[in-house]
Amino acid sequence: xxxxxxxxxxxxxxxxxxxxxxxxxxxxxxxxxxxxxxxxxxxxxxxxxxxxxxxxxxxxxxxxxxxxxxxxxxxxxxxxxxxxxxxxxxxxxxxxxxxxxxxxxxxxxxxxxxxxxxxxxxxxxxxxxxxxxxxxxxxxxxxxxxxxxxxxxxxxxxxxxxxxxxxxxxxxxxxxxxxxxxxxxxxxxxxxxxxxxxxxxxxxxxxxxxxxxxxxxxxxxxxxxxxxxxxxxxxxxxxxxxxxxxxxxxxxxxxxxxxxxxxxxxxxxxxxxxxxxxxxxxxx
Numbered sequence: 127x128x129x130x131x132x133x134x135x136x137x138x139x140x141x142x143x144x145x146x147x148x149x150x151x152x153x154x155x156x157x158x159x160x161x162x163x164x165x166x167x168x169x170x171x172x173x174x175x176x177x178x179x180x181x182x183x184x185x186x187x188x189x190x191x192x193x194x195x196x197x198x199x200x201x202x203x204x205x206x207x208x209x210x211x212x213x214x215x216x217x218x219x220x221x222x223x224x225x226x227x228x229x230x231x232x233x234x235x236x237x238x239x240x241x242x243x244x245x246x247x248x249x250x251x252x253x254x255x256x257x258x259x260x261x262x263x264x265x266x267x268x269x270x271x272x273x274x275x276x277x278x279x280x281x282x283x284x285x286x287x288x289x290x291x292x293x294x295x296x297x298x299x300x301x302x303x304x305x306x307x308x309x310x311x312x313x314x315x316x317x318x319x320x321x322x323x324x325x326x327x328x329x330x331x332x333x334x335x336x337x338x339x340x341x342x343x344x345x346x347x348x349x350x351x352x353x354x355x356x357x358x359x360x361x362x363x364x365x366x367x368x369x370x371x372x373x374x375x376x377x378x379x380x381x382x383x384x385x386x387x388x389x390x391x392x393x394x395x396x397x398x399x400x401x402x403x404x405x406x407x408x409x410x
Contacts, residue, residue, distance in 0.1 A: 127199065127365075127372040135233060135371065137172045138165075138232070141165070141170060141172075141332060143168065143192055145163055145166045145167075145191060145198070145223060145224065145250070146222045146232070147164050147175060147185075148222055148258070149162040149176075149342040151216070151221065152217055152219045152346070154214055155205070155214045157180065157217075158176040161213045164184070166185050168189060168191060168192050175219070180203060180217060183201075184201075187201070187221065189408065191221065200218065200219060200324060202216060203216065204216050205217060208384075228407065234297065242266065244267055244268065244304055244307070244393065244396055245268050245306040245307070246262055246267050246388060247283075247298060247306060247307070247308050247309065248269060248271050248272065249272050249274075249295050250273060250311040250337075251271050251272075251278040251279050251282050251289070251310070252278065252311065252313060254337060254377045254380055255273075255285060255311050256283075257377040257380070257381035258381040259282070259287050261382055261384075262384035262385050262388065263284055263285065263286035264286075265389045267388075267389065269286075269288070270288045270289070271287055271288040271310070272289070272290045273290075273291065274295065274317070281364075296320055296324040297315070297320050299325050302326060305332050305392070307331065307333035307388050307391060308394045311324070312368075318336055318338075318408050319353075320347075322334065323344065323354050323359070331354065332384075332392045332394070333388055333395075334363055335365065335384065335388065336365040336366075337365070337366060337380070339366060343365045346360065347360050355379075367383075367384040368382075378392060
């Protein structure tokens with residue numbers, strides 16, 4: 127699960143005695159890689175190293191050490207029938223008592239992870255925008271919900287995201303970092319077109335999507351030709367968002383399908399950047 131700075135801080139404040147469990151080695155097929163870690167106290171756990179019997183064993187070892195004030199040696203665990211898992215790989219685990227210094231380091235680590243997350247800008251805090259922001263809040267993304275209407279933003283009850291009230295949403299597009307995703311679903315088609323054109327001018331966007339239909343897409347193409355003179359920009363636009371396989375207009379369904387689409391695009395862009403590859407642009 128994504129690590130939230132405030133949630134981590136709350137856990138460390140409430141659970142003074144806890145153990146840090148880290149995946150130090152991952153060979154073959156494993157539930158998580160070496161960036162995975164979790165905290166274990168006598169009654170609670172924070173984050174995950176992959177679940178299943180592996181995690182149960184780690185929690186049991188950590189709590190035994192907490193009860194008896196004993197150090198724990200590192201573990202190397204084969205993920206086979208002997209522990210009731212069939213991944214087939216091998217995982218190395220380390221255990222460390224969380225001191226104040228280690229707690230500060232974990233918070234700094236969480237801050238760094240959050241800062242490196244791809245940005246997703248959701249323009250429009252209506253029913254679909256709110257549902258989409260909620261779906262994206264579960265992913266390792268930095269989601270920003272943007273609107274020109276203060277009452278709509280004030281009515282949003284989504285936790286784990288940022289909100290922004292602005293009279294010029296297109297300026298936010300221009301200032302966004304490379305690899306950002308832009309999702310456009312405002313209350314005004316003219317505003318949608320303005321934001322979409324600004325986002326499509328950027329060749330470093332991971333994703334540009336706009337809610338709509340075939341008719342809206344065709345209207346936008348004509349608008350691009352008339353106002354921008356570059357109808358070819360339409361090739362990089364995802365419209366409608368969420369695909370066309372399911373004909374369901376309920377906000378929650380659109381948001382669920384679109385969130386998967388956006389997450390794949392954003393994380394693929396990051397992976398391609400790290401390996402020096404080219405990012406695939408989705409289109410509809």
